[in-house]
Amino acid sequence: MNAIALPRGVGQLRDVIVLTGRNLVHIAREPLQLSDVTVQPILFTLLFVYVFGAGVVLPGGGSYTDFAIAGLLALNLTTSSIGTAVGLSTDLNSGVIDRFRTLPMWKPSVLVGRSFADLLTAAICATFVAATGLVIGWRPDASLASTLAGFGVFLLFSYALSWCCACLGAISKGPESAQGLGLVVLFPLAIVSNALVPTAHMPAVLRTIADWNPVSAVTAAARQLFGNPNPSAAIHVWPMQHPVLAAVLWSVGLFVVFAPLATVLYRRRTAG
Amino acid sequence: MTNQLMIEAHGLTKRFGPTVALDGIDLEVPAGAILGVLGPNGAGKTTAVRILTTLTRPAGGSARVAGHDVVREPAAVQRNIGVTGQDATLDEVLTGRQNLVMIGRLSGLRRRDAKARADELLAQFDLLDASERMLKTYSGGMRRRLDLAAGLVTRPPVLFLDEPTTGLDPTSRVRMWQVIRELVGDGVTLLLTTQYLDEADELADRIVVIDHGRVIAGGTAGELKAQTGGARLEVTLSTADADAVSALDPLVSGAITVSHDGRRLRAPVRSGAGLATAVVRALDGAGITVDDVEVHQPSLDDVFFALTGNPIAAPAAEPELEVSHS
Numbered sequence: 001m002n003a004i005a006l007p008r009g010v011g012q013l014r015d016v017i018v019l020t021g022r023n024l025v026h027i028a029r030e031p032l033q034l035s036d037v038t039v040q041p042i043l044f045t046l047l048f049v050y051v052f053g054a055g056v057v058l059p060g061g062g063s064y065t066d067f068a069i070a071g072l073l074a075l076n077l078t079t080s081s082i083g084t085a086v087g088l089s090t091d092l093n094s095g096v097i098d099r100f101r102t103l104p105m106w107k108p109s110v111l112v113g114r115s116f117a118d119l120l121t122a123a124i125c126a127t128f129v130a131a132t133g134l135v136i137g138w139r140p141d142a143s144l145a146s147t148l149a150g151f152g153v154f155l156l157f158s159y160a161l162s163w164c165c166a167c168l169g170a171i172s173k174g175p176e177s178a179q180g181l182g183l184v185v186l187f188p189l190a191i192v193s194n195a196l197v198p199t200a201h202m203p204a205v206l207r208t209i210a211d212w213n214p215v216s217a218v219t220a221a222a223r224q225l226f227g228n229p230n231p232s233a234a235i236h237v238w239p240m241q242h243p244v245l246a247a248v249l250w251s252v253g254l255f256v257v258f259a260p261l262a263t264v265l266y267r268r269r270t271a272g
Numbered sequence: 273m274t275n276q277l278m279i280e281a282h283g284l285t286k287r288f289g290p291t292v293a294l295d296g297i298d299l300e301v302p303a304g305a306i307l308g309v310l311g312p313n314g315a316g317k318t319t320a321v322r323i324l325t326t327l328t329r330p331a332g333g334s335a336r337v338a339g340h341d342v343v344r345e346p347a348a349v350q351r352n353i354g355v356t357g358q359d360a361t362l363d364e365v366l367t368g369r370q371n372l373v374m375i376g377r378l379s380g381l382r383r384r385d386a387k388a389r390a391d392e393l394l395a396q397f398d399l400l401d402a403s404e405r406m407l408k409t410y411s412g413g414m415r416r417r418l419d420l421a422a423g424l425v426t427r428p429p430v431l432f433l434d435e436p437t438t439g440l441d442p443t444s445r446v447r448m449w450q451v452i453r454e455l456v457g458d459g460v461t462l463l464l465t466t467q468y469l470d471e472a473d474e475l476a477d478r479i480v481v482i483d484h485g486r487v488i489a490g491g492t493a494g495e496l497k498a499q500t501g502g503a504r505l506e507v508t509l510s511t512a513d514a515d516a517v518s519a520l521d522p523l524v525s526g527a528i529t530v531s532h533d534g535r536r537l538r539a540p541v542r543s544g545a546g547l548a549t550a551v552v553r554a555l556d557g558a559g560i561t562v563d564d565v566e567v568h569q570p571s572l573d574d575v576f577f578a579l580t581g582n583p584i585a586a587p588a589a590e591p592e593l594e595v596s597h598s
Contacts, residue, residue: 015377102326102327
């Protein structure tokens with residue numbers, strides 16, 4: 001039963017598919033990971049809409065619920081990407097990576113398979129936020145194509161972010177420190193943005209950070225594409241004036257920098 | 273073809289910070305042979321296996337497995353080896369079957385073949401009942417068997433087993449030995465590391481002893497035991513008898529020591545078939561009544577003491593095996 005010789009690309013694709021499937025089994029069987037992309041998005045969406053929604057008055061008017069869903073998609077996808085860091089760190093601290101390294105497989109498929117599995121969980125997470133939003137009154141006011149493009153921007157950003165988190169996972173000592181590190185990096189990233197409140201009344205320094213934050217660009221892009229209230233359109237900095245282009249550039253930029261970096265860090269970590 | 277070396281290492285060195293893990297190791301295993309690498313914790317056994325299985329790069333020296341250089345042609349080496357590590361090297365969350373299928377797929381098998389092979393191995397290793405359970409529910413012995421099965425998915429010609437029975441209870445250990453012996457029947461080349469002399473004795477054609485990253489002795493189990501002075505005889509008499517020493521003298525291979533009360537006699541012996549019977553007959557012939565005769569086989573501690581003059585620094589737990597071999 002000798003292994004069949006496949007063209008290089010086909011073999012790589014098979015390895016990626018096998019490891020993507022493996023990581024999806026993990027997410028389905030680990031209650032904590034599953035709740036991160038199911039229960040937590042519902043809870044966050046309800047809490048933020050009802051707690052913040054009562055106090056936030058949008059410049060230019062509009063319903064807070066319509067404003068908030070794009071921001072909650074950004075918040076949930078950003079924080080749930082910590083799962084990539086935790087998952088990779090867990091693998092690195094078990095013997096399973098050693099097993100993979102002795103197999104005649106395409107070695108980067110460990111990272112690529114994880115990024116694909118995490119893209120699928122991001123889609124699940126986005127679905128839960130959107131469904132909760134629809135139940136509590138969120139309505140996109142744009143064509144179906146434009147609305148779907150809004151989700152596309154989120155998934156592109158999530159995919160790029162999972163490579164940043166792979167870097168965090170590769171440098172963390174263990175799953176707990178990966179979780180901690182991820183929270184320290186990603187939570188401020190998600191919060192110091194236009195996701196939950198308009199940036200106009202933030203202190204000057206925070207406002208500048210928020211207006212240039214990739215999470216703000218992605219959120220503003222989605223609001224524009226969903227046809228939801230987007231107070232950031234009145235802010236005269238480049239990313240807020242061109243949010244869709246800025247969101248795509250940010251995502252591609254993060255991917256181009258962090259995917260190779262994650263590969264190098266992973267290789268360095270596993271080389272004995 | 274029969275004289276072809278499937279595993280060969282020359283002057284392997286490796287250090288981790290200030291610690292010298294390997295200090296110039298040479299190993300040779302011909303096709304179809306079984307080499308036992310014997311040594312205490314920290315001797316460098318695992319580092320040697322990690323280099324030979326492409327997991328770790330050597331600092332110096334070279335090694336070839338199945339004819340391929342481990343540093344320059346790792347992929348070719350990986351296509352020819354199966355590895356069973358000391359640590360759990362499988363996915364805890366997947367089921368036993370899912371683990372084997374995954375490894376088959378990642379080794380290049382078609383989905384159908386990977387599934388068929390997984391079923392075959394699960395049956396062979398008596399794991400069919402547990403095949404749909406997550407690995408984290410497996411006992412230590414079941415894990416080791418699945419880990420060994422994982423190394424066999426592609427029927428590799430060269431197999432590395434790193435301490436396959438360390439930490440197992442005696443029953444699981446004997447069962448593992450049986451499984452390994454069956455493999456050997458299939459003609460694979462095997463390198464096995466162990467802390468237990470009896471394990472190397474049971475399974476290996478040749479044994480090398482390593483300590484502090486160097487090979488300090490090598491040979492068949494019999495040759496090694498001869499180097500250690502062989503076994504020890506311990507006789508307990510019903511009453512002290514001065515003639516016992518002269519009665520035993522032709523049967524032992526060194527000086528006989530007698531306890532203060534004159535009832536217990538100890539001496540090094542060359543163990544052989546019927547030794548205990550011969551001892552009892554010799555003493556009976558001299559009219560001496562015997563309470564107890566024991567022949568102690570040399571342990572790893574004895575081998576070490578004989579080879580280095582030092583006991584093992586941190587003695588590894590040596591389970592007392594009281595299991596009969598059926």
